[in-house]
Amino acid sequence: MTSSAPSGSELRRRILEALAERGPSSRRELMDRVRGNRGLISREINALRDEGLLEPTDRGFALTEEGWRALARPSREYEYRNRPVRLTRGGPEVEAFLRVIRGESKSRTGSIVATTRCDMRCKFCYYNLVRDHVDLTPEEILEEARRRVEAGNREVVIQGASPHTLGADLVEAVELIKDELNVTVGVGTGPLIPTDLLEDLRRAGLDYLKLSFSGRTREEWRAVTGRSRGFDEFWEVVAWCHRHGLEVTFVGGVVGLPGIPEEADAERVLTILRLNPGKTVLQFNPVQDPARGPLRPEKLPRIYGLVRDRAPDDVILKSCCVSPASWRPLYEVREHLDKVVCMLGLECREYDGCPFTGRILEQRILNELYERGPMDTRELARRLRVSRRRLHRRLRSMEERGLIARRNDRWVYERGG
Ligand code: SF4
Secondary structure: OOOOOOOHHHHHHHHHHHHHHHOOEOHHHHHHHOOOOHHHHHHHHHHHHHOOOEEEEOOEEEEOHHHHHHHOOOOOOOOOOOOOOOOOOOOHHHHHHHHHHOOOOOOOOOOEEOEOOOOOOOOOOHHHHOOOOOEOOHHHHHHHHHHHHHOOOOEEEEEOOOHHHHOHHHHHHHHHHHHHHOOEEEEEEOOOOOHHHHHHHHHHOOOEEEEEOOOOOHHHHHHHHOOOOOHHHHHHHHHHHHHHOOEEEEEOOEEOOOOOOHHHHHHHHHHHHHHOOOOOEEEOEEOEEOOOEEOOHHHHHHHHHHHHHHOOOOOEEEEEEOOHHHHHHHHHOHHHOOEEEEOOHHHOOOHHHOOOOOHHHHHHHHHHHHHHOOEOHHHHHHHHOOOHHHHHHHHHHHHHOOOEEEEOOEEEEOOOO
């Protein structure tokens, strides 16, 4: 039986992937690592070097900015349309959402919203809805970080819209957190971050930078964000981080925009695994309007299904839910999703009945019904020590999802019971 030799383009891809995975490598290391004829591999390395996709460094061959771009190139040409997005500007859901992202809510999100400002203004971004902007001082960012560390986190991520707009204050915040809390610190920001600020952040002890991956080509970037701005800067920042040994990690940005094929969305999200080999969590979100939910919910099953099918089994897929209008479309794709992160928490009017929250309470309810048999709401509330009003909404939600049923005013365990 003969195995066919890899084509030139396949070999190129393997060499680029090996460099993305292991970092700078010598010719010999590449020949050992990449499957294929050693002579052909060596020739391909020379060709990639001559085309400017690789460059020799004192640590071996490394990917250039062009090399990173080539690694992310789509498998085929897609047709994109840059369609406008109109977000709802008023209403209780939008108000609740703005309270959370402006830090005015009791509900705190996992990451720190250090500023609501951004210099990109992507067309889908809900930070475009903010009128009175909020910027935290370095001391306030430290305080937010301290709360999270006291709650058990060993890592804090300074996010927002784009915290690099805070300039020197961001550097000071990173320094303060590293000095006083000694935890891992990441910054999630936009691609227009200046490289001299990156240098200062790196010196301050920043552990990694997190960027949204909004497009593999200029056309895709423009269709997703609504503008070309940021595309070149993105790749410059990626190349800078690799050159200077600062870890750079990516989130999948948004999917489900009008004008973008579902396959292109799924492929773009999956490209992150090529840029960050070994990544175990893939985060991407549907484009969501806090008042109306995902803009194109009908696209989501296909996009999420494609990502799930093609991602390795051990990769966790994660999306955020930003309002009660979003839970149903996300619930519809739950078989493809491992985790839904709740943005509103107690600010959400659906909180007590939401399928993505209250997991511990649901488990306690199921345990109680399984072990003690059917019981009414009053009895359950007494046993679990929760208010009847909150419990009732959670029970109705569980009933709707087929976890429990009501018989003669008493709740019974449904699954396997
Ligand atoms: S409570 Fe549920 S519906 Fe509300 S924002 Fe959180 S996850 Fe979404």
